[in-house]
Structure formats: structure tokens, C-alpha cells
Amino acid sequence: MSWTDERVELLKKMWSEGQSASQIAKELGGVTRNAVIGKVHRLGLSNRTAPAGGAESAPAAAEPAPAPTPAAKAKAAPKPEPEPEPAAKTPEVAVEPPAPPMSPARRAIIPAGQPLPPQPSANEISPEAFAKVSEVEKSAKRITLMELTERTCKWPIGDPATEDFWFCGLPVQQGKPYCEAHVGVAFQPMSSRRDRRR
DNA sequence: CCCTGATTCGC
DNA sequence: GCGAATCAGG
Numbered sequence: 001m002s003w004t005d006e007r008v009e010l011l012k013k014m015w016s017e018g019q020s021a022s023q024i025a026k027e028l029g030g031v032t033r034n035a036v037i038g039k040v041h042r043l044g045l046s047n048r049t050a051p052a053g054g055a056e057s058a059p060a061a062a063e064p065a066p067a068p069t070p071a072a073k074a075k076a077a078p079k080p081e082p083e084p085e086p087a088a089k090t091p092e093v094a095v096e097p098p099a100p101p102m103s104p105a106r107r108a109i110i111p112a113g114q115p116l117p118p119q120p121s122a123n124e125i126s127p128e129a130f131a132k133v134s135e136v137e138k139s140a141k142r143i144t145l146m147e148l149t150e151r152t153c154k155w156p157i158g159d160p161a162t163e164d165f166w167f168c169g170l171p172v173q174q175g176k177p178y179c180e181a182h183v184g185v186a187f188q189p190m191s192s193r194r195d196r197r198r
Numbered sequence: 199c200c201c202t203g204a205t206t207c208g209c
Numbered sequence: 210g211c212g213a214a215t216c217a218g219g
Contacts (some may be wrong), residue, residue, distance in 0.1 A: 020202065021203065022202080032213075038205095039211080151200070151201095152200080
């Protein structure tokens, strides 16, 4: 496979969307994630955050600490400064350059995950499946949210509001987000019980 | 173990 | 330019 315009375009698009290199590679087909990453770098779009100002020669050199260059030498750039400044005068001490919003830990956005699995309401699932799940859940790996991958069962177990919560984590069934047992209760044939004819 | 991107370097 | 191998991390 070669990097045709179309493929490069898709690459750019997905990369800018925050897709991982492996996901992009999977989508494109015929290339590995390494190829994707290599291309990304060659295209010079390694940095997903476009440098403000203008298309400047962006030396891909990884700057450990992009010193918040005051206004010493650079000419004043016309910045709209959309920062909402209520009525607080600039405190002489408080300094927080890259301290956006939100609290530290309350942000857990899954890049490209499946919709949250349905909770097992043990009422409309077949007894066999339920028994099977119960069994599995006893020997589940008990992985955390961060440990979920495309190959780990994403079935939630327990109460998310408590510490008594984890994910199954067993190997998923090919193409499915859950392990075999949980696939069984997640995807019902739409008629788990013989719909009694009327 | 699974994954992530970054870099190197022979091709 | 390309990308496998490797590195460095989570």
C-alpha cells in the first residue's frame, strides 16, 4: 500500500480527531501503526495541538518546557483572550499558565469506546446465561477502567458509586466488547423466552 | 499483558 | 519517503 492522497487525508483526519495510530492503521488497512506514526511525523503533524499564531516552522523537537515566553522579545500578538475574567485583579502571586478548567480527577473521557454496557438486570435473561455470568464474575480479573482494552471484557460489575466496582476483564469474544459469558447476556436474540403466541 | 507515541536507520 | 525495530512510557 502506498500513501495516496486519500489515505493521507484520512490519516490526517483521524489523527486530528485524536484517534490512535493503531486505530488509524486498522482503518486504512495495509499498514501498521508504525507506518502511520512514521507518516505522521514526516507530515510534521506530530503535535496534535496546532501552534497558535500562524503556520510557523514547527521544529518537531520536543520542548520539555515551552517557557511561557512573556512578552519580552516577541511582538505583541493580537490575542482575543477569551478568558473570562470576572472581577479579580491579577493576583501578584497566583500563577497558573496551563491550568484549564475542571478538577484533576473528574475527567475520564474514553476516546473511542463503545457505549456503556447495559447493566445486567437479572430479570429478562436466561437462567443459564445468568448462572454462567455469575460464575465468571467470581473469577473475573477485576480490572479498572484504565485497564480496559479492545480485548478485555468491558462488562461492569458492581456499583460504580462504590469501591465495589470493576470490569470483567476476561478475554473478549472476537469482535465483541465482552467475554463469551457476557456476550451471552448482552446480546439477546430478542426473544429470550418463547414468546407465547396469543 | 495489553497498549501508546517517538525515534532510529537500512532500505 | 517508507516503515520495522526499537525505545520509553502507561
